[in-house]
Amino acid sequence: MIKGLHHVTATVDDARDDYNFYVNILGQRLIKETVNFDNENVYHFYYGNETGLPSTIFTTFPYRDQGVRKGVIGTGQVFETAFSATEGSISFWKKRLQDHRIEVKEEKRFERKILVFRDPSGLNLSIFEDANDLREPVWLTDGISADHAIRGVHHVTLAVESSVETIRFLEEFGYDQVQKDRHYTMLSVPGGGAGNSLAVMGSDKLPAGINGIGTVHHVAHRVASIEDSLKLKAWLEEQHGINVTDIKDRNYFRSIYFRIPGGVLFEVATEGPGFMADESREHLGSSLKLPEWQEPHRERIEANLKPYRFP
Numbered sequence: 084m085i086k087g088l089h090h091v092t093a094t095v096d097d098a099r100d101d102y103n104f105y106v107n108i109l110g111q112r113l114i115k116e117t118v119n120f121d122n123e124n125v126y127h128f129y130y131g132n133e134t135g136l137p138s139t140i141f142t143t144f145p146y147r148d149q150g151v152r153k154g155v156i157g158t159g160q161v162f163e164t165a166f167s168a169t170e171g172s173i174s175f176w177k178k179r180l181q182d183h184r185i186e187v188k189e190e191k192r193f194e195r196k197i198l199v200f201r202d203p204s205g206l207n208l209s210i211f212e213d214a215n216d217l218r219e220p221v222w223l224t225d226g227i228s229a230d231h232a233i234r235g236v237h238h239v240t241l242a243v244e245s246s247v248e249t250i251r252f253l254e255e256f257g258y259d260q261v262q263k264d265r266h267y268t269m270l271s272v273p274g275g276g277a278g279n280s281l282a283v284m285g286s287d288k289l290p291a292g293i294n295g296i297g298t299v300h301h302v303a304h305r306v307a308s309i310e311d312s313l314k315l316k317a318w319l320e321e322q323h324g325i326n327v328t329d330i331k332d333r334n335y336f337r338s339i340y341f342r343i344p345g346g347v348l349f350e351v352a353t354e355g356p357g358f359m360a361d362e363s364r365e366h367l368g369s370s371l372k373l374p375e376w377q378e379p380h381r382e383r384i385e386a387n388l389k390p391y392r393f394p
């Protein structure tokens with residue numbers, strides 16, 4: 084039932100820095116501006132391709148001045164989010180990031196070149212070359228051609244103390260081992276590839292992860308329907324004794340949440356209804372969208388949110 088990744092959600096610092104980095108530097112499209120459904124004083128930004136297709140989506144909660152501590156990246160978390168770009172684009176991205184005074188490092192993993200760096204909040208990111216990623220470019224920004232543009236999330240790396248139990252669970256969950264590289268194991272859903280993969284990194288040398296600014300909160304996996312989510316919920320509870328939340332309505336998808344062996348927080352999200360449920364393709368991300376229960380408080384909510392777009 085698991086078809087691959089849906090999105091990644093992170094806790095970040097300043098809204099303006101976040102928007103500038105993901106839109107103006109990485110060249111993603113802001114496809115939805117809304118608020119944290121549990122804290123109306125905090126934006127919820129969704130970045131992705133032109134229409135916000137699952138597996139292209141990276142979302143953030145900018146929590147500056149909300150009393151949220153700086154997090155610790157460690158075990159029991161998503162350690163790194165890898166974005167996908169075409170083969171031969173690493174030199175372009177290295178120069179672009181360095182031109183924006185971002186420290187970068189070249190590595191090779193799974194026999195492919197990658198570029199490792201951090202965003203303004205300290206999140207671990209990478210760009211992963213994949214000639215087999217046939218998704219359309221995320222969004223064409225000034226200075227980024229279609230040949231170099233990011234295609235979406237390629238995979239996320241999960242950090243766990245011991246990878247054996249986590250990998251065993253993921254194989255039952257719907258992912259198959261496809262490749263190993265030192266202390267990394269890559270898993271993909273059948274058909275696999277970019278946007279449909281996870282890497283597991285066993286590391287007892289890392290501290291225990293603590294959620295906060297500069298950390299990934301959860302990674303979401305996609306299913307076709309809420310019926311699939313309910314079947315997974317029953318399986319997780321009955322076969323694995325895992326506590327699973329009730330269904331949460333996120334307006335653009337329906338979700339359940341749970342922690343897997345190893346401690347990483349997972350979400351399972353439906354593919355629909357999608358981000359054009361309340362905006363046209365042309366106007367995605369152009370104005371604040373609120374869920375039905377928050378709409379009566381729009382004036383107060385907007386007054387408490389600081390502008391983030393550059394003039």
